[in-house]
Amino acid sequence: MTSPSDLAALGLREGAPGCGLVIDGKLVSQSVLAEVAQKAASLGLRPGLAVVLVGEDPASQVYVKSKGKAAESCGFHSVQHTLPVTTSQADLIALVEALNADPAINGILVQLPLPKHIDSTLVLETISPAKDVDGFHPVNAGLLAIGDTTRALVPCTPAGSLILVERAAKALGIDLAGREAVVVGRSNIVGKPMAQLLLSRSCTVTIAHSRTHDLKEVVGRAEILVAAVGRPEMIPGDWVRKGAIVIDVGINRVSGEGLDSQGRPKTRLVGDVAYAEAATRAAAITPVPGGVGPMTIAMLMSNTLAAAIRAR
Numbered sequence: 001m002t003s004p005s006d007l008a009a010l011g012l013r014e015g016a017p018g019c020g021l022v023i024d025g026k027l028v029s030q031s032v033l034a035e036v037a038q039k040a041a042s043l044g045l046r047p048g049l050a051v052v053l054v055g056e057d058p059a060s061q062v063y064v065k066s067k068g069k070a071a072e073s074c075g076f077h078s079v080q081h082t083l084p085v086t087t088s089q090a091d092l093i094a095l096v097e098a099l100n101a102d103p104a105i106n107g108i109l110v111q112l113p114l115p116k117h118i119d120s121t122l123v124l125e126t127i128s129p130a131k132d133v134d135g136f137h138p139v140n141a142g143l144l145a146i147g148d149t150t151r152a153l154v155p156c157t158p159a160g161s162l163i164l165v166e167r168a169a170k171a172l173g174i175d176l177a178g179r180e181a182v183v184v185g186r187s188n189i190v191g192k193p194m195a196q197l198l199l200s201r202s203c204t205v206t207i208a209h210s211r212t213h214d215l216k217e218v219v220g221r222a223e224i225l226v227a228a229v230g231r232p233e234m235i236p237g238d239w240v241r242k243g244a245i246v247i248d249v250g251i252n253r254v255s256g257e258g259l260d261s262q263g264r265p266k267t268r269l270v271g272d273v274a275y276a277e278a279a280t281r282a283a284a285i286t287p288v289p290g291g292v293g294p295m296t297i298a299m300l301m302s303n304t305l306a307a308a309i310r311a312r
């Protein structure tokens with residue numbers, strides 16, 4: 001049995017009575033950020049991250065601000081380019097090309113979604129693969145697909161989720177090799193790269209999706225379950241296999257009870273997995289919020305440092 005202090009060192013804690021361990025993404029992300037900052041300093045590197053925001057989407061503004069803050073907390077050179085919603089595709093591409101050529105910039109992130117008149121694929125494919133810290137460029141997707149995880153820049157959410165899986169496996173004293181892993185969701189940003197990462201750890205991987213027959217049976221096989229569908233609590237807790245490691249990537253806002261201080265209906269965040277019952281069956285589970293969410297930004301910093309190291 002792992003002691004509470006050993007658990008905390010791995011970023012886990014005891015759950016409620018009768019429940020599995022809670023994987024604390026906030027704690028793990030803090031340790032990743034501290035490691036990144038320390039490694040950059042010890043190498044004498046000041047990685048540069050450029051974040052590009054087009055338009056005034058409030059959620060994107062919040063994300064972009066936290067990315068800049070995290071970069072500064074790691075001692076990085078951080079720049080933000082905020083462009084009006086009317087920016088032309090040609091102007092955005094010209095900016096990306098200028099950032100590709102700028103030696104002070106190691107990582108470029110163009111915040112999505114982009115306005116409708118801009119072809120996102122074209123913009124993302126203009127980013128130099130070596131600076132593609134989102135890991136969305138086909139070159140990086142291809143490197144991950146052929147298992148070249150030393151050269152690929154891996155999308156941040158699945159990369160962070162894998163760290164959580166590994167920390168939980170360590171705390172539980174289990175080896176990932178040969179384990180049944182099920183990823184629910186087949187997006188290019190989370191589901192597919194997550195499956196590749198679990199395969200790189202020698203799991204037996206199934207990707208399930210909206211067309212999967214008997215999803216309950218497939219989910220019930222999972223010793224490692226990653227849910228990334230973006231549908232509130234679509235996986236009932238009683239589908240979860242006893243002793244599973246459950247990583248819930250979903251962050252869904254649903255209506256809560258009562259009114260907030262300004263008289264508006266309250267909302268709350270839930271995952272893709274019905275947490276309360278799943279926690280009674282899982283050996284370890286991520287909460288929402290406070291699970292995968294904080295890991296995404298930490299991995300962005302990790303990718304930016306990796307890109308800076310390779311540039312040197």
Ligand code: GUN
Pocket residue numbers: 063109110111112113134156296
């Ligand atoms: N919008 C929401 N999440 C992300 C992300 O991880 N990367 C980018 N570029 N845009 C996003």
